[in-house]
Amino acid sequence: xxxxxxxxxxxxxxxxxxxxxxxxxxxxxxxxxxxxxxxxxxxxxxxxxxxxxxxxxxxxxxxxxxxxxxxxxxxxxxxxxxxxxxxxxxxxxxxxxxxxxxxxxxxxxxxxxxxxxxxxxx
Amino acid sequence: xxxxxxxxxxxxxxxxxxxxxxxxxxxxxxxxxxxxxxxxxxxxxxxxxxxxxxxxxxxxxxxxxxxxxxxxxxxxxxxxxxxxxxxxxxxxxxxxxxxxxxxxxxxxxxxxxxxxxxxxxx
Numbered sequence: 001x002x003x004x005x006x007x008x009x010x011x012x013x014x015x016x017x018x019x020x021x022x023x024x025x026x027x028x029x030x031x032x033x034x035x036x037x038x039x040x041x042x043x044x045x046x047x048x049x050x051x052x053x054x055x056x057x058x059x060x061x062x063x064x065x066x067x068x069x070x071x072x073x074x075x076x077x078x079x080x081x082x083x084x085x086x087x088x089x090x091x092x093x094x095x096x097x098x099x100x101x102x103x104x105x106x107x108x109x110x111x112x113x114x115x116x117x118x119x120x121x122x
Numbered sequence: 123x124x125x126x127x128x129x130x131x132x133x134x135x136x137x138x139x140x141x142x143x144x145x146x147x148x149x150x151x152x153x154x155x156x157x158x159x160x161x162x163x164x165x166x167x168x169x170x171x172x173x174x175x176x177x178x179x180x181x182x183x184x185x186x187x188x189x190x191x192x193x194x195x196x197x198x199x200x201x202x203x204x205x206x207x208x209x210x211x212x213x214x215x216x217x218x219x220x221x222x223x224x225x226x227x228x229x230x231x232x233x234x235x236x237x238x239x240x241x242x243x244x
């Protein structure tokens with residue numbers, strides 16, 4: 001059973017966090033999504049935390065969790081903080097494969113998405 | 123003459139800022155891009171600032187500047203801070219059309235991009 005955990009930074013502004021939860025919800029209903037579960041979690045300022053999100057996936061039966069950083073830049077959060085959290089969580093769940101994926105900003109399709117999006121007025 | 127100004131938050135970490143400049147550079151050479159100029163600017167912590175970026179586009183001959191927020195969430199930066207900066211800059215350049223576009227997180231193609239990106243290990 002394969003889970004996608006969308007990890008965002010987290011905000012004091014609940015509306016921002018809800019956008020991430022809504023993205024997870026949208027993917028949950030997407031027939032293109034090759035995941036049995038899709039959940040959201042936050043690095044800081046909001047809950048569930050990343051360990052809580054992973055554990056929620058595992059409690060629902062996941063034996064593979066893809067941790068997806070919903071971050072545009074490869075800053076310290078992506079290169080250090082999230083990997084360090086996964087290193088802490090993995091020994092507690094040796095039976096589960098916890099994989100860190102590319103962050104959204106690393107997508108080779110991002111430049112095309114910028115062009116598509118920039119034509120729409122706010 | 124039409125310019126695209128990619129506006130990112132800005133980071134103390136120069137590598138993150140350089141990723142945004144690299145994105146602008148990549149779009150500059152993209153034949154799909156319907157822009158005569160593509161520049162990057164930063165809301166805070168890095169330069170050029172948004173007013174500097176707009177003025178740089180105008181000094182190169184732009185009479186239309188599309189200001190594109192490279193932000194995932196519609197937080198205060200997107201809904202308040204960037205619009206307020208544009209309201210300050212516009213009266214100084216009444217001959218130039220300065221348009222705020224949707225932010226990248228608002229793209230309806232974002233869920234599909236998440237699915238595509240999450241299959242690639244970091």
